[in-house]
Amino acid sequence: MLFVAAVAAVALNQRPAVVAVAPLLGDLRADTGLSPAMAGLLTTLPVLCFGAFAPLAPRIARLVGLESAVAASLLVLAAGIALRLFPPVALLYAGSLLVGAAIAVANVLMPAYVKREAARPGLVMGLYSASLNVGAAVGAAATVPFAAAVGWDWRGGLAGWLALALAGLALWLPVAGTGRVRRAPRDAVPGGGSWTLLRQPLARRVTLFIGLQSVQFYSIGAWLPTLLADAGVPVSEGGLLLGLSNAAGAVGALVAPARAGRMHGQRPLVLAVLAAYVVGLGGLLLVPGQGTSVWVAAFGLAQGGGFALALTLIVLRSPTPLTAARLGGVAQCVGYLLAAVGPLAVGWLYDLTGGWTAPVLLLAACLVPMTWAGWGAARDELLRTGERPRAASPV
Template structure:
């Protein structure tokens, strides 16, 4: 990459933003679409509860397992090509789930999870390279992740009914979104950059060596514990609310409210983070919002439920978006951002995959939600410590010089 930036036209800037949003919207529907269809899917295939549960856990495990491959892929073929390939693989994974036998359902989920893992890591690196105001663009990207999750959860069953192919039609409907994003990404990716670096200039070295630095470990722990909060409570929130006397029909709506509040937080937090030398006030704001949401669900879940769910959603949306933005801000170059993102998301998602299992085990052991929620509250302590360190005004020491980017 050369050191000179070039200016995008207004139209090119709008297309750049649309491409980022299109990719982000595809990062969650293929995953969250399974849960609303599990009942029908099990009736049709005869899957046991454990094997059906694996369908929802497998993509999260893939997020962690395949994240370290993203920087290597980007070094070989370039950021834009790697993201385009991830969309193509995502489309292939969704398509596989349309066909029997059941083994293809798992194979498709594996491919989808691997594709999303690559895009999860590389999109912040792409934003780091292409945007002079990465906080604003990361806010747009993170909010789109939440919107994609909310729409995926809410629209899959209606899509299945409209298409008329049962659960396979509901899962396959997201193929259109993946192909549309690919069609938009190909001509737009990299606009505003007239020159690229020679591949020999792309930094090498092991991504894992970054963990020798406390800053990288703090970013990793922060994003990991954020993911634990999201996936743990997200998996059990409808059950928790039903146990508190909230009608089952309202549980899904409240989960949607949580995602909507998360989208607002995800839009605002990165933009604010990009304007600050250090982001410690935002870490404290995320902590306070988590305490309000989890505290309400712990003490009076059946009263003021709307407030507690919205507070938790706001906390997880802004917190996770802040964690992704810290990957960008703490990295001197785009490929360092990809390397850090690969390590942080690998360990973070593997940790997050255990969250729903541990909460479910504690729920079964104690017969209530007090102990599981107290565990999530306790996790806020190391999360805040890690966020406080990760939010300081510093970048990783890699021996690389920051490079100029295109104004966006």
């Protein structure tokens, strides 16, 4: 079905252009002469853009229509990837900014689109979230082999994801082309600002839950290979274990939203996510060099299921697609700005203490407010917006 294929295609494009940079940083620095800090900015800048541009997405949808806004985000994504392929070095940063801005818009609008179109939004959000994880896993694992296969330098590794963005745009255009006239009145954004939603405790809890989920993901994603290497795990296995984490995350991302959509309240899922986090972080804290695949898989399952649940809560707690877009913009703005701080805090603690006990304990401590927020966000209620809830269109 075109609807399902289009949703999956957009989701598959939301991570590779970002995660593909990290495996190439060594070759990139050798070629360009960038310092470690400036090279690290290439991986941090898109995440900052996820937060900075997220609140603009509902207003862009108001101007051009929801489907057209997503199509434009894919076009900007392709342009950003292309910019990074050319000298001078400044274009690397300009391209990364465009990549981050484009993904921010799609991140916010896709849950709203699913809310509006799907009769069973939980099931479709599961597909969307699983595709996010698959895209991240493939982006991390395939970038370097692709560059070697085509015989190019690091630019070849980045160029492969341009084709994926264009393919996603080709699948999405039939959806965008059918939506503007019929749906523009339903997509209109009212005069009230999205930030006013945070006056409600429910919106604040959804926002905190998605933010602390993002802190876990980006912190472990940035430092897991180093943590495992310090524990005596061979460097050659670090990438495989990171891939295992993403694969387990895809399973959690597929299952959690599908289950959430069938439940009146999602608190049992919040507890299941907490349990998986405790197993994963507990193992990495106490015996990282033994049973490593179990701890990494448990963390991946927790992160994939938890983040997918957070996105699904945006849909389930919103009475209308419009509210889902507004709440998504606010929650992801705060969430990704928190996420950008996470790896820095973990790295600072590692440098300060010379080990991983304090950093992992910090992440474990974050589970307390995360679970508190998730417990409140999982209560069966809707945000109060004055809008009449709309029934979803059948798929």
